[in-house]
Amino acid sequence: MRRTKAHAEATRQQILHAAERVFFEKGVSNASMEEVALAAGVTRGAIYWHFANKSDLFMELYKSVPLPQEDMIARELEVEGVDVFAVIERMAAEWLEVLAKDEQRQRILSILLRCDYGGELAPVLAQQQQVFDEHVRILEKAFARAAEMGKLDRCWTPRALASSFCWMMKGLCVEWLLFGRRFDLAAEGRDGLSRFIRGLRAA
Amino acid sequence: MRRTKAHAEATRQQILHAAERVFFEKGVSNASMEEVALAAGVTRGAIYWHFANKSDLFMELYKSVPLPQEDMIARELEVEGVDVFAVIERMAAEWLEVLAKDEQRQRILSILLRCDYGGELAPVLAQQQQVFDEHVRILEKAFARAAEMGKLDRCWTPRALASSFCWMMKGLCVEWLLFGRRFDLAAEGRDGLSRFIRGLRAA
DNA sequence: GAATTAACATACAGAACTGTTTGTATAACG
DNA sequence: CGTTATACAAACAGTTCTGTATGTTAATTC
Numbered sequence: 001m002r003r004t005k006a007h008a009e010a011t012r013q014q015i016l017h018a019a020e021r022v023f024f025e026k027g028v029s030n031a032s033m034e035e036v037a038l039a040a041g042v043t044r045g046a047i048y049w050h051f052a053n054k055s056d057l058f059m060e061l062y063k064s065v066p067l068p069q070e071d072m073i074a075r076e077l078e079v080e081g082v083d084v085f086a087v088i089e090r091m092a093a094e095w096l097e098v099l100a101k102d103e104q105r106q107r108i109l110s111i112l113l114r115c116d117y118g119g120e121l122a123p124v125l126a127q128q129q130q131v132f133d134e135h136v137r138i139l140e141k142a143f144a145r146a147a148e149m150g151k152l153d154r155c156w157t158p159r160a161l162a163s164s165f166c167w168m169m170k171g172l173c174v175e176w177l178l179f180g181r182r183f184d185l186a187a188e189g190r191d192g193l194s195r196f197i198r199g200l201r202a203a
Numbered sequence: 204m205r206r207t208k209a210h211a212e213a214t215r216q217q218i219l220h221a222a223e224r225v226f227f228e229k230g231v232s233n234a235s236m237e238e239v240a241l242a243a244g245v246t247r248g249a250i251y252w253h254f255a256n257k258s259d260l261f262m263e264l265y266k267s268v269p270l271p272q273e274d275m276i277a278r279e280l281e282v283e284g285v286d287v288f289a290v291i292e293r294m295a296a297e298w299l300e301v302l303a304k305d306e307q308r309q310r311i312l313s314i315l316l317r318c319d320y321g322g323e324l325a326p327v328l329a330q331q332q333q334v335f336d337e338h339v340r341i342l343e344k345a346f347a348r349a350a351e352m353g354k355l356d357r358c359w360t361p362r363a364l365a366s367s368f369c370w371m372m373k374g375l376c377v378e379w380l381l382f383g384r385r386f387d388l389a390a391e392g393r394d395g396l397s398r399f400i401r402g403l404r405a406a
Numbered sequence: 407g408a409a410t411t412a413a414c415a416t417a418c419a420g421a422a423c424t425g426t427t428t429g430t431a432t433a434a435c436g
Numbered sequence: 437c438g439t440t441a442t443a444c445a446a447a448c449a450g451t452t453c454t455g456t457a458t459g460t461t462a463a464t465t466c
Binding site: 113115118125128129132157161168169170174178180188195196198200 | 228229232233316317318319321328332356359360364366367370371374375377378383385391394395398399401403406
Binding site for chain 4: 205
């Protein structure tokens, strides 16, 4: 039965949400279109109407995830006279809090971490690499400014610190997402980052 | 044609090696037994003779990976008067060097990171969690001893430091393994860890 | 308001994969 | 040296999944 344009968009969103849950629970390659359809309350026909195949569905799901706004971060860090460390600490803590509360983001990041990017999904991996590199680049720039002002402990170089910081953030999130959420991400993450950053300031 | 006992064990190893490569390239759930058999130079019959099914094959592959010897690490760290930080730094660096050189270990760890542990593979995930927790526990104990001797910077608590250290290591390895080995793991990892640890010592 | 087309549901054909069964040559054993 | 069990290969049966083709209903268009 033909539905209105708005209704069609609604079922499209239903399918995306269902795919997100099913992909998260069973893994992308273990999930069948039938299962996604069942979870969305439609038939496979509806899915194949809106999406070409499973890879396309995955790509659209990936495109629907809100990316961290690097521009905003970068701009705030470039303000003159700002305490770079405090800003970075606050931003990292905010990111952890958002992730800890937003179950959709948790599911999508888990899916992205575990799926295998051989073949059609390669561009998704490339884009993730690009986002990560951009984060490192922004942090490096910020730490370089702190270093120029003599605020960065001499044992760190901006590059090494930016990398290490991102590694720690990634390890923290991976441990939480992939290994059972066995601790309070926001609280313990903020605590660890806070202590880490405290040690960065020049004595 | 029946083969000798030793020959049978050889084909079993061939199958395990082939599974390792195929699982790594296509992901566990995307790999078919036929592909593994082809890569091993046998037929599916041989695989089903040696292993019950794909899960069993995966479990045996997992069991064949040499685990880090926590006992040795723990014992070395408990020596009286040892420089805890130096030992930990050296051990972490050694681990990174081993990983950077041992392609088999790289493949197996990549497989373990990306496969989904729903159902039969759950015990593998549980064991990985246990190993991680044990690492954190050992480090915490070591850092606690350093703290007692007044060698640990006051802004760190042993627990928080152990967690943060493991997060950084995990993030480092995950970034390298899952996102294209785009840097020198041993060199850059050692550099970051060295700088990090330098900041831990009490002023 | 008849024709058209969008938004699906249903049915179908085929591929792929799994697990088992059967066949078989030969090593191992008495 | 005959028998038996082993280490597979090959064939088979059954299921599951995918992609498409067709059917159906209601919105839209003219």
